[in-house]
Amino acid sequence: MPRIGVFVCWCGSNIGGVIDCPKLATDAVNLPGVVYSTEYKYMCSEPGQNSIIQAIRDHRLDRVVVASCSPRLHEETFRKTLARAGLNPYLLEMANIREHCTWVHNKEPEKAQAKSLALVSRAVAKANLLEPLFPSSIPMTKRCLVIGGGIAGIQTALDVADAGHEVILVEREPTIGGNMVKLDKTFPTLDCSACISTPKMVAVSTHPNITLYTYSEVAGVDGYIGNFEVTIRCKVSYVDHTKCTGCGDCQAKCPTKVSNEFNLGLDTRKAIYIPFPQAVPNKPVIDAANCRYFTTGKCKICQKICAAGAIDYEQQETIITEKVGAIVVATGYQLFDWAAAYGEYGYGRFPDVVTGMHFERLVNAAGPTGGKILRPSDQTEPKTVVFVKCVGSRDPAKGKEYCSRACCMYTAKHAHQVLEKVPGAKVYIFYIDVRTPGKAYEEFYQRTISDGAVYVRGRVSKIYQLGDKLVVRGSDTLLGRPVEVEADMVVLASAMVSSGGIEDVARMVSVQVDKDGWLQEAHPKLRPVETHTGGVFLAGTCQGPKDIPDTVAQASAAASKVSGLLFREELATDPMISTVNQAICTGCGLCVPVCPYQAVELKTITERIPGHAPRERTVASVNSGLCQGCGACNVACRPGAIQVKGFSNDELVAEVDAICL
Amino acid sequence: MHHVNLTAAADAKFQERLAKASGQDVKQCYQCGKCTAGCPIAYAMDEPPNRIMRMLQLGLKDEVLDSKAIWLCSTCATCTTRCPKNIDVAGVMDSLRVMAKQEGRTRALRSIDLFNDIFLGSVRKYGRVHEFGVGMGHNLRMGKLLKDVDIGTGLMTKGRMKLFPSKIKGQGEIARIFNEVYKLEEAE
Amino acid sequence: MRYAYYPGCSLHATAREYDQSTREVCGALGIELVEIPDWGCCGATSAHSTSHLLSVALPARNLALAGSMGLDITVPCAACYQRLRYAQIELEQNEAVREKVARVTGTAYDSKVDVKSLLEVVVGLAPETLKSKIVRPLDALKAVCYYGCLLVRPPRVTGFDDPEDPQIMDNLLRTCGAGVLDWGYKTECCGASMGISNEEVTLKLVRDILRVAEKAGADCLVTACPLCQNNLDSRQTHVNRAFGASFEIPVLYFTQLIGLALGIEPGRLGFNSHFVPTDKILKLIT
Incomplete structure (x- = not known):
């Protein structure tokens, strides 16, 4: 018979303020298997943990139940406590009487008391059946894959590479740099975005530990932490980059002009093109969909002009596989498609209603206007500019419920730039709230007001074209009246949303996408760069809207997590994973498709039964590196052959019985 | 304040x-x-x-x-x-x-409430609204007899004004709806 | 194609020409209109400002009448259309209201009829039906389409076209050959409901609409609502007086223009009954 100790935590007043903890401890003594029970103000504190160790020794406890908060918070803590007392750490069971009870039932203390006891009974029932578990180890491939070459991916790659590990950086565009390299100046210090990001791009391309695949996409991920196998699809550029010198002659002579995506369609580029002068790699690709040769069969001017003989119209897509131990997703963001949602702002049919990113290109010295702020319709300098914030953000009806975090500051910066560059300009900023929680942010906002920007507190309801003016109809909720501005140009701070294709990446690396389309971190506070899949980490805006400082900080955090992992020779695995009792497995295979981690496969075994000839049989087999212990296979298994260690069918039934019978 | x-x-x-x-x-x-x-x-x-x-x-x-x-x-x-x-x-x-x-x-803007009363009164009495009657009634009660007189005359000369109301056959049903709604709402 | 026709009170008086032109155009296009016998008023804004139950019960009687005809309803008046649609949705989705309506009307509502605006019905024709019958294209005409409020809002109730940039009237007139201009006031309120009780407010709204239409270069405004038409047309002199302006923009029903394009005589479409003269429009077309 096991000897179970029950430890009830007050969690200060969180639990102790609602239920009678000493009474719960007293009641718990009567539960089967319990030989000792006590309570304490903070069980997770050092004296609290020591009291558990002491009790284990004094009362020869071999199972421990802690009734406190969620195991997500302190299961690890108490497992270590058990280990320090010399017990197998998996002989612990927690009863969550805080989140599941006192926090939600604080207005009904009597019922909360009864429910707490029921939860403890459940835990005790399970504790009676707990078995010691032992982690195993897997080897570590000391290389890292980074998906996405924006500032987050660049920073992660450089940090991991500087720590001495090999990095594979994959970027789907022809150049790295992402969104940041399109920006003009960056708040609140107004340093030039290209000036601070292009040196990092060059550092990536020259770092001995970094292998860069641009114009390439991750096509598949197999394996598990420490042992991933990644398939990379290198798109066809029709230019042999090993021969190309990046001279740019082909681009100059190409006869075909198409809309330039780097400048968001504000000007044109050629069909063979280097996205921008500081691109890394600084080598062109051919946009076959628009290339005259590929569409008409005639032209080949680029091939004729290329002195290096680098143009190769026959080039084929290549597939590369790489082995890595860790993966960092840094796929970034794109801007919300406001034109599809906001009819009241013209559905995108007014050329002088642009996004903040358009404005960045318009104000950028390397942009289509050479840094002169000119409105797209007639290339004149706008004298009255209206900025509209929260377009698609904080708008559950038309866009996203969340705040995009960076817009308040970049809009203040835009306003500052208009006032600086356009003499006599008038600037109006429509806002709901101004959010400036960052170092020197509020000061920057106040400076913009001093510059002369007029902040109007109210959402814009309508924008329409009247002659060559845009009439912006908003309200000043502080004044309590509707207001109108006849503007020359309107800049919308459109929401950040996750990059196109994020679902595919998420599926490949088995990371959850949250309700807003961002990748789900393992814990919002305590594990912000990790995911629920071992060895997969997040950096930058793929996890949620961020500005550059936060993105870089998170990228470095992910890099340090990766480095910490890659420094290990081998890895202990969580023992709470599925295991197959092959004797009763029928080989039906239902468990295989339900596994979200591709951890279960069928294999053939040879059975030897005394007195019979050996016979072959198909059974399920679990890859302990991939299995995350989710239990999906367990549910699917009809004979009960697959069970999750620490969550066996017997244990679960005992828990249900303890509560329901 | x-x-x-x-x-x-x-x-x-x-x-x-x-x-x-x-x-x-x-x-x-x-x-x-x-x-x-x-x-x-x-x-x-x-x-x-x-x-x-x-x-x-x-x-x-x-x-x-x-x-x-x-x-x-x-x-x-x-x-x-x-x-x-x-x-x-x-x-x-x-x-x-x-x-x-x-x-x-309803005193904050009597004219609109009055309009609603006269409008619904017309519907209750005839089953359909008699536009001319509603306009005239409202002007009378507000003491603005000459308001929109040009529009009224214009409508008349263009044959767009029905001077006299006509009752629909189901007027009784409509009146019943009014009575029952008000009775029910009073009870609530 | 047969519909139960609900003209509404205005179409029997101040908007007679809308009724006329609707019947003419539908006749020409093969849409058979059977007027709902003994229909009653929908209650309009006054009803829903006074009692929610009344505002559903009054249309419910009409829905039931159409139900006994076994026909879907078409409504030319935007205001009646929206009230009938609203009532239909409430009766379908709100059980408590349905029960109360049964009590006050004395009959249980179990009708399955759909309510469509006349615009929807005309647009719903096979694309060639209208095009093939056009004998007098409106090529020389530059028009702005004015949808107003109740055809498109709230979208939960109306929902047959975009509430911010509706297109179906634009497309119909384009089919008739007219030059349809983009403008910013397609769906702004004209304040018709307050014309009698609060004309000052109405005049400002009418002025704004006329101003934007004029600036867009429109020869005329085209509506699908008797209240909007009457308001924008008959109050232009008041606007001119109040604001020292000189607007003279004809305001037409879309059915009148389609009728012209189909070759129907202007007199039979009520072209002689506007406040702002329509001669210049007729000259442009004939």
Whole structure:
């Protein structure tokens, strides 16, 4: 018979303020298997943990139940406590009487008391059946894959590479740099975005530990932490980059002009093109969909002009596989498609209603206007500019419920730039709230007001074209009246949303996408760069809207997590994973498709039964590196052959019985 | 102006009644002001729509029900269509008018309430509204006999004015609807 | 194609020409209109400002009448259309209201009829039906389409076209050959409901609409609502007086223009009954 100790935590007043903890401890003594029970103000504190160790020794406890908060918070803590007392750490069971009870039932203390006891009974029932578990180890491939070459991916790659590990950086565009390299100046210090990001791009391309695949996409991920196998699809550029010198002659002579995506369609580029002068790699690709040769069969001017003989119209897509131990997703963001949602702002049919990113290109010295702020319709300098914030953000009806975090500051910066560059300009900023929680942010906002920007507190309801003016109809909720501005140009701070294709990446690396389309971190506070899949980490805006400082900080955090992992020779695995009792497995295979981690496969075994000839049989087999212990296979298994260690069918039934019978 | 005593002024019963009548949760309003920005009539209101919403959040029953704004609202529903929080602001305005009417608080903008009375009186009596009668009746009661006389004359000469009302056969059914609705609502 | 026709009170008086032109155009296009016998008023804004139940019960009687005809309803008046649609949705979705309506009308509502605006019905024709019958294209005409409020809002109730940038009237007139201009006031309120009780407010709204239409270069405004038409047309002199302006923009029903394009005589479409003279429009077309 096991000897179970029950430890009830007050969690200060969180639990102790609602239920009678000493009474719960007293009641718990009567539960089967319990030989000792006590309570304490903070069980997770050092004296609290020591009291558990002491009790284990004094009362020869071999199972421990802690009734406190969620195991997500302190299961690890108490497992270590058990280990320090010399017990197998998996002989612990927690009863969550805080989140599941006192926090939600604080207005009904009597019922909360009864429910707490029921939860403890459940835990005790399970504790009676707990078995010691032992982690195993897997080897570590000391290389890292980074998906996405924006500032987050660049920073992660450089940090991991500087720590001495090999990095594979994959970027789907022809150049790295992402969104940041399109920006003009960056708040609140107004340093030039290209000036601070292009040196990092060059550092990536020259770092001995970094292998860069641009114009390439991750096509598949197999394996598990420490042992991933990644398939990379290198798109066809029709230019042999090993021969190309990046001279740019082909681009100059190409006869075909198409809309330039780097400048968001504000000007044109050629069909063979280097996205921008500081691109890394600084080598062109051919946009076959628009290339005259590929569409008409005639032209080949680029091939004729290329002195290096680098143009190769026959080039084929290549597939590369790489082995890595860790993966960092840094796929970034794109801007919300406001034109599809906001009819009241013209559905995108007014050329002088642009996004903040358009404005960045318009104000950028390397942009289509050479840094002169000119409105797209007639290339004149706008004298009255209206900025509209929260377009698609904080708008559950038309866009996203969340705040995009960076817009308040970049809009203040835009306003500052208009006032600086356009003499006599008038600037109006429509806002709901101004959010400036960052170092020197509020000061920057106040400076913009001093510059002369007029902040109007109210959402814009309508924008329409009247002659060559845009009439912006908003309200000043502080004044309590509707207001109108006849503007020359309107800049919308459109929401950040996750990059196109994020679902595919998420599926490949088995990371959850949250309700807003961002990748789900393992814990919002305590594990912000990790995911629920071992060895997969997040950096930058793929996890949620961020500005550059936060993105870089998170990228470095992910890099340090990766480095910490890659420094290990081998890895202990969580023992709470599925295991197959092959004797009763029928080989039906239902468990295989339900596994979200591709951890279960069928294999053939040879059975030897005394007195019979050996016979072959198909059974399920679990890859302990991939299995995350989710239990999906367990549910699917009809004979009960697959069970999750620490969550066996017997244990679960005992828990249900303890509560329901 | 004086300080608003937020605890004393908040009328929770009023808030509950409104929530039930309109089916809307005004707490969801985060005061972005888009309703006011798009409202064609906000410029003429004593309290713009977003302030009405704020007053409702605070439970300031008297200020809301005695405001002109609720009567000036033309129910164009621009606010409802564009509210980022999916609040049917025009629906709330409708419920407020009904509540004000039930409490006999229609003095803020007598002319509109009067119009409604005369309009519905016409429907009750004939089954259909007699436009000429409603216009004339309203002018008479407001003491503005000559208002729109040019339009009236114009309509008449163009053959677009029916001088005399005609009753539909089912007028009795319509009158019954009125009687039963008012009876039911009084009982409630 | 047969519909139960609900003209509404205005179409029997101040908007007679809308009724006329509707019947002419539908006749020409093969849409059979059977007027709902003994229909009653929908209650309009006055009803829903006074009692929610009344505002559903009055249309419910009409829905039931159409139900007994076994026909879907078409409504030319935007205001009646929206009230009938609203009532239909409430009766379908709100059980408590349905029960109360049964009590006050004395009959249980179990009708399955759909309510469509006349615009929707005309647009719903096979694309060639209208095009093939056009004998007098409106090539020389530059028009702005004015949808107003109740055809498109709230979208939960109306929902047949975009509430911010509706297109179906634009497309119909384009089919008739007219030059349809983009403008910013397609769906702004004209304040018709307050014309009698609060004309000052109405005049400002009418002025704004006329101003934007004029600036867009429109020869005329085209509506699908008797209240909007009457308001924008008959109050132009008042606007001119109040604001020292000189607007003279004809305001037409879309049915009148389609009728012209179909070759119907202007007199039979009520072209002689406007406040702002329509001669210049007729000259442009004939």
